Amino acid sequence: MIRTGNFPDPDHWENTIDVRLRCGDGVPMTDLSPDPFAPVQLGPVRLRNRIIKAATSEGRSPDGRVTGDLIDFHRSFAEGGVGMTTVAYCCVSHEGASAPGQIVMNAAALAGLRKLTDAVHAAGAGISAQLGHAGVVAQKKLTGVTAVAPSRFVNPTSFAYCREIRRDEIAAVIDQFGDAAQVAVDAGFDAVELHFGHLYLPSSFLSPLINRRKDEYGGDIDGRSRLVREIAQRVREVVGRRIAVVAKLDMDDGLPGSIWIDESLRTTALLDADATLDAIELTQGSSVYRPMYLFRGDVPVREFAKVMPPMMRPGVRVLGKRVMGSYPYEDLYMLSAARQFVPIMKNTKLILLGGITNREHIETGMREGFEFVGMGRALLREPDLVNKMMEDPGVRSRCNHNNKCMVTVFARTHCVLDTDQRYGAPEPMDLPAPSAVRS
Ligand SMILES: Cc1cc2nc3c(=O)[nH]c(=O)nc-3n(C[C@H](O)[C@H](O)[C@H](O)COP(=O)(O)O)c2cc1C
Ligand code: SF4
Numbered sequence: 172m173i174r175t176g177n178f179p180d181p182d183h184w185e186n187t188i189d190v191r192l193r194c195g196d197g198v199p200m201t202d203l204s205p206d207p208f209a210p211v212q213l214g215p216v217r218l219r220n221r222i223i224k225a226a227t228s229e230g231r232s233p234d235g236r237v238t239g240d241l242i243d244f245h246r247s248f249a250e251g252g253v254g255m256t257t258v259a260y261c262c263v264s265h266e267g268a269s270a271p272g273q274i275v276m277n278a279a280a281l282a283g284l285r286k287l288t289d290a291v292h293a294a295g296a297g298i299s300a301q302l303g304h305a306g307v308v309a310q311k312k313l314t315g316v317t318a319v320a321p322s323r324f325v326n327p328t329s330f331a332y333c334r335e336i337r338r339d340e341i342a343a344v345i346d347q348f349g350d351a352a353q354v355a356v357d358a359g360f361d362a363v364e365l366h367f368g369h370l371y372l373p374s375s376f377l378s379p380l381i382n383r384r385k386d387e388y389g390g391d392i393d394g395r396s397r398l399v400r401e402i403a404q405r406v407r408e409v410v411g412r413r414i415a416v417v418a419k420l421d422m423d424d425g426l427p428g429s430i431w432i433d434e435s436l437r438t439t440a441l442l443d444a445d446a447t448l449d450a451i452e453l454t455q456g457s458s459v460y461r462p463m464y465l466f467r468g469d470v471p472v473r474e475f476a477k478v479m480p481p482m483m484r485p486g487v488r489v490l491g492k493r494v495m496g497s498y499p500y501e502d503l504y505m506l507s508a509a510r511q512f513v514p515i516m517k518n519t520k521l522i523l524l525g526g527i528t529n530r531e532h533i534e535t536g537m538r539e540g541f542e543f544v545g546m547g548r549a550l551l552r553e554p555d556l557v558n559k560m561m562e563d564p565g566v567r568s569r570c571n572h573n574n575k576c577m578v579t580v581f582a583r584t585h586c587v588l589d590t591d592q593r594y595g596a597p598e599p600m601d602l603p604a605p606s607a608v609r610s
Contacts, residue, residue, distance in 0.1 A: 204537040207530075207544070208561055211254070213520070214415035214449030216361045218254035218297050222533065222557050225452075225524055225547035226259030226301040226364065226419070228580045233272040237283030240583070242290045248550055249294035252557030254543075256291055257364055259301040261355075263347040266314045267304030267372065269458070270581060276302065276351035284358035292359070299362035299417065300355045302406075304344055306372025307333045307381065308458045320375055321382035321389065327460055328494060336372075341388060341398065344372065349405040355414065362415035362449075365406060367399045369465065370429075370457035374399070374421050377438060378429040392434040396441050403447040415449040417522070418442065422508045424457040425464035425496065432508055439512055443519045452522035452545050453509045461496025466548075467526065468500030468572030475578055500572040502526045503535065513540040528568035530560045551576055551586045 205211070207221045224245075231241040241258075248256040262268045262275045274280050284300075291298040307326050309318040318326075319340065320333035336344075348365065355363045367373045375381045376398040382389050388397050399418070406416055420439065424430040442448055456465025463470055472491035476484040505525030512521060520542035527533060528549040536544045549556055552570035559566045575587040 204534065205542070207533045207537055208557075211542070213255070213297075213362065213417075213543070215412045216297055216415045218361075219295060220252070220254040220557070221537070221543045222252075222254050223299070223452075223522060223543055223545045224248040224253045224256040224550050225545035226257045226366075227547050227551055227576070227584055228259050228270065228273075230270065230272060230580050230582045230584045232274050233582075235272055235274055236280065237274065237287050242287050244584075245287060245298065246290050246294050247554035249291045249296035249298075251550070251553070251555030252561065253296050253546075253550065255297035255299055255361060257299045257301050257545075258287065258360075260303050260366065261300045261351065263302055263304050263344070263351040266316055266319075267306070267309060267344075267347075268313050269303075269305035269308045269310060269371070271313060272582075276300065276354040278354070281354060281358055284354070284360075288359035288361075297361035298359075299364050299415075300351075300358075300360050301364040301366055301419070302348060302351045302355070303366030304347070304372040306336075306370070306375050307331075308369075308371055319372065321378075321384050321395075324375075324381050328462075335384075338386065338388075345398075345401050345405045348402045349409040352406040352409045352414075352416075356410055360414060362417055363406060363410070364452065365399075365402060365416065365418040365448075367402075368419045368421040368454040368457075370421075370424055370426070370459040373402060374424070374430065374457075377421065377435070378424065378426070379434075380426060380429040392437045393441065395434075396438040399438065400441060400445055400447070403442060404445060407447040416447065417450045417452060418448050419452045419454050421457070422453050422455050422505070422512070424460070425455065426457060426460040429457075429460075432511065436512065436515060440515050443516055446518040448519050450520040450522050450543060451512075451516075452524055452543075453505060453512060454524055455505055455508065461494070462577075463496040463498055463574075466572075466574055466577065467498045467504050469574050470495050470497050471573065471575045471578055474575050478578060478581060500526065502528060503532055506536070506539070509541070510539050528570060529566065530564045533560075548572065548574075548576065548586075551584070552588065 245256045262273050288298050307320045318333040319336040322335050324333045352363050377395050382395050421430050422435050423432050470492050476487040503526050522543040522545050523536040523541035524545040527544050527546050533544050548570045549568040
């Protein structure tokens with residue numbers, strides 16, 4: 172049962188959006204934008220600045236346990252000046268795994284996670300755990316069970332069959348998110364980030380293409396938004412005000428007939444009215460279809476071919492670009508979509524993501540009404556970029572968006588250009604064959 176707070180009725184969202192549309196291209200900029208490098212409140216948590224290291228699935232916990240390597244990885248972003256780093260991707264259950272060696276958030280992981288949070292706190296940053304259930308992106312050869320989706324579905328990239336999830340299983344998944352959030356609290360995390368993006372299980376419920384259910388979890392966008400709202404509510408009930416609760420939510424996923432911005436504005440308005448989240452990080456794209464929509468920039472076809480079984484390599488080289496999609500990289504590439512969400516937020520802060528690589532980009536985000544920014548590749552390339560930006564406002568990122576780090580997620584995520592080995596020495600890429608791109 173969804174409970175709403177004492178806030179404006181979300182049924183009036185269309186009026187809000189009409190106002191936005193009459194304003195033309197987005198939101199007027201304000202002169203009084205906050206200082207991105209000053210301390211700030213994220214729900215109950217005080218962060219030293221507004222820059223969040225975005226989730227970049229680490230591949231540094233081979234047995235699903237925290238390693239020294241994983242601790243070094245996150246300590247480098249903390250020492251490099253971020254306000255908060257994000258551990259990714261933490262499964263709420265074994266069935267929700269999308270790649271080998273992901274951390275399952277349960278009691279067995281607790282001691283290692285505590286070491287990780289202690290190390291990051293000692294370096295002055297906050298730490299968040301991205302909690303997810305892979306759903307259509309889960310791998311049967313890893314989990315031992317058929318992947319689940321809102322309705323029967325065949326993943327167009329991996330051709331994996333997904334069966335329809337039952338209602339009792341939906342209730343179990345909601346509880347698993349709550350239990351995983353409790354582990355995060357016990358382990359000393361400052362926040363959890365609920366993965367409602369990239370067509371993992373929760374966001375696949377938002378998609379009319381994948382969700383053709385006839386029950387209260389399907390139908391119009393209000394029905395399809397029910398699962399993400401119930402997960403957010405359950406997590407908030409469990410954690411209370413002890414830690415911050417953030418969601419990473421798709422604005423659109425690039426899959427024809429799937430999630431689109433008009434409906435994700437409605438989902439966001441409902442989540443905002445529920446007041447269960449402290450912030451929403453707006454994302455685009457999916458791990459199911461044309462994943463380059465999420466990243467933009469060069470398509471690392473040769474690198475993907477190399478980690479495929481030999482028989483598949485020629486096909487990947489020929490068809491890889493078509494399967495992965497090809498979209499030019501632009502700085503701030505999610506801003507034009509994300510600015511449409513600013514006017515509808517009453518209770519929840521927004522995190523801008525996508526192609527943020529320098530101080531001007533961060534200040535642009537602040538001026539446009541975003542309270543935080545998320546940075547992925549620019550920080551993978553240079554974990555200390557925030558410190559550098561504070562010292563020299565003109566500093567430019569050395570990430571060239573060749574996207575070769577995407578392939579490293581299958582074992583020990585790193586920037587392939589990081590010859591300085593700032594977060595540990597890269598190991599030779601002897602990787603298990605992926606069946607789809609993970610994010
Ligand atoms: C190597 C790599 C791994 C990623 N893994 C995840 C992940 O586990 N979960 C997630 O939500 N996003 C993941 N992402 C997406 C990033 O969080 C971010 O949304 C995307 O890179 C765009 O931000 P950027 O332009 O600052 O890199 C990953 C990105 C990269 C490059
Ligand atoms: S491999 Fe390095 S330079 Fe290339 S996109 Fe990733 S972080 Fe940027």
